[in-house]
Amino acid sequence: MTAPRKSLPVVQGEAQGEPEPAPGGVTRRGFMRTAAAGAAMAALSACGIEDFFRKSFRELSKEDVKALLARLEKKHSAKYGKAVTMAGTPVLPGVEFGYGLDLSRCVGCRRCVYACVKENNQSRSNPQIHWIRVLEMEKAHGVDLAHSEIYYEAAEVPRPGHFYMPVQCQQCRNPPCVKVCPVQATWKEPDGIVAIDYDWCIGCRCCMSACPYGARQFNWAEPALPKEEMNPVTHYLGNRPRPKGVVEKCTFCVQRTRAGRYPACVEVCPVGARKFGNLLDPQSEIRRVMDTKRVFVFKEELATQPHFYYFYAT
Amino acid sequence: MRSLLVLARRATLLAALVAWAPALANEAPAGEAKPPPVPEKPGHFEAQPPPFSPGIFPCTGCHTGPGDKTRRELAFHDDVKFEHDAEHRWCLDCHSNENRDVLHLSNGDPVPFTESYRLCGQCHGDKYRDWRVGVHGKRVGMWDGQKTYFLCVNCHNPHSPRFKPLTPEPRPRRPEEMRR
Secondary structure, three states: HHHHHHHHHHHHHHHHOOOOOOOOOOOOOHHHHHHHHHHHHHHHHHHHHHHHHOOOHHHOHHHHHHHHHHHHHHHHHHOOOOOOOOEEEEEEEEOOOEEEOOOOOOOOHHHHHHHHHHHHHOOOOOOOOOEEEEEEEEEOOOOOOHHEEOOOOOOEEOOOOEEEEOOOOOOOOOOHHHHHHOOOEEEOOOOOOOOOOOOOOOOOHHHHHOOOOOOOOOOOOOOOOHHHHOOOOEEEEOHHHOOOOEEEEOOOOHHOOOEEEOOOOHOOOOOEEEEEOOOOOOOOOHHHHHOEEEEEEOOOOOOOOOOOEEEEEO | OOHHHHHHHHHHHHHHHOHHHHHHHHOOOOOOOOOOOOOOOOOOEEEEEOOOOOOOOOOHOOOOOOOOOOOOOOOOOOOOOOOOOOOOHHHHHOOOOOOOOOOOOOOOOOHHHHHHHHHHHHHHEEEEEEEHHHOOOOOOOOOOOEEOOHHHHHEEEEEEOOOOEEEOOOOOHHHHHOOO
């Protein structure tokens, strides 16, 4: 609303020079032109000129990335009242991440869901955003989405006759979400992570409709992230605070895993159902799983070729 | 819970140190209250401390020597609900009668509580095999480096090993519940 008001004096100045001024002293065309310019200026000053005209994250030079991260660290430190660090750690050489989830162990306790929320700075409520959704399925039907329930409530889990299948981003090798993004705000990193640049995302949600796993979530409103709950150790492609109107999803905790640590969901799982490691290392936990257990990928028929594997240890 | 345990153990260690102060000059203080750290060797895994009940360890605090070997209901350890093949097993099948602060394998070799996986692995060989390579059980730390294993007994109560049901965290909100 302030933009047109700011531009008014300019309009009047311009109108004086115009050969045929309207009765009010302002031509329609002149008004529209300056109003648009004023709105653009207001938008620019809000987000910073450098950020508006910068290249996409993947095209930035090392110095530019450093400057960008420093700007964002400053901005978020001021906003959340604590020292926020933001890494831009690139892909580790010789690493391709793989994730294993043991369906014979998972008890459906949802500890992973909330550990993920805490680690990755999701919006707590309105909108409530979860990157992991635990499906309760019936043993009688096997892995069958038509007989699954994510809103199950129980005093104790596992409930008799049921098993549980947590679903999060499957980090596909052939990701449909990446194909449909009209602005290339989401892409496949060489270590397997499907990344999103929240500053590049235009919020069209094409990727959400393309994803066969429902793994992508949209910030319908300004994310509700309390200052005291904000995790200040962030990564540009991971858990940094998101603005309203962008899509987000699991990144295998890129801020942790590119620093060598296990993802938060792996460390919190009380039954040890979650396995993580380097697919290129034959001694890694995930390779041991793939070599010795019965492994499947979810919706294999769609040829998405996930980096996320489900398995049965027993 | 764990910090309590550590505190309790530190207190015991302190008490032991005070009591043994004269002997300290030429003797290392380690190994009085908690099992001594085992040097790095093949087949040994860095793991979480065993989840002793507060004040229960060292066992030699009460058991000074070998006890009665006849199988019976215990008067003191009545908090232990024994549901681990109870028909065939009892305390001294795993706990050593000679040195009460250690366990023992079926061949009689002593095993410290920190390496109880070797004892469990005698019967549960398939799980032991999976656990050693990280397929069974849980590890925390670095996926490509230093990590801490969870002992069998950090997740399974050795006296009642079946995994107990958990209370689930709240369900996600339905979209209609998120409308303003």
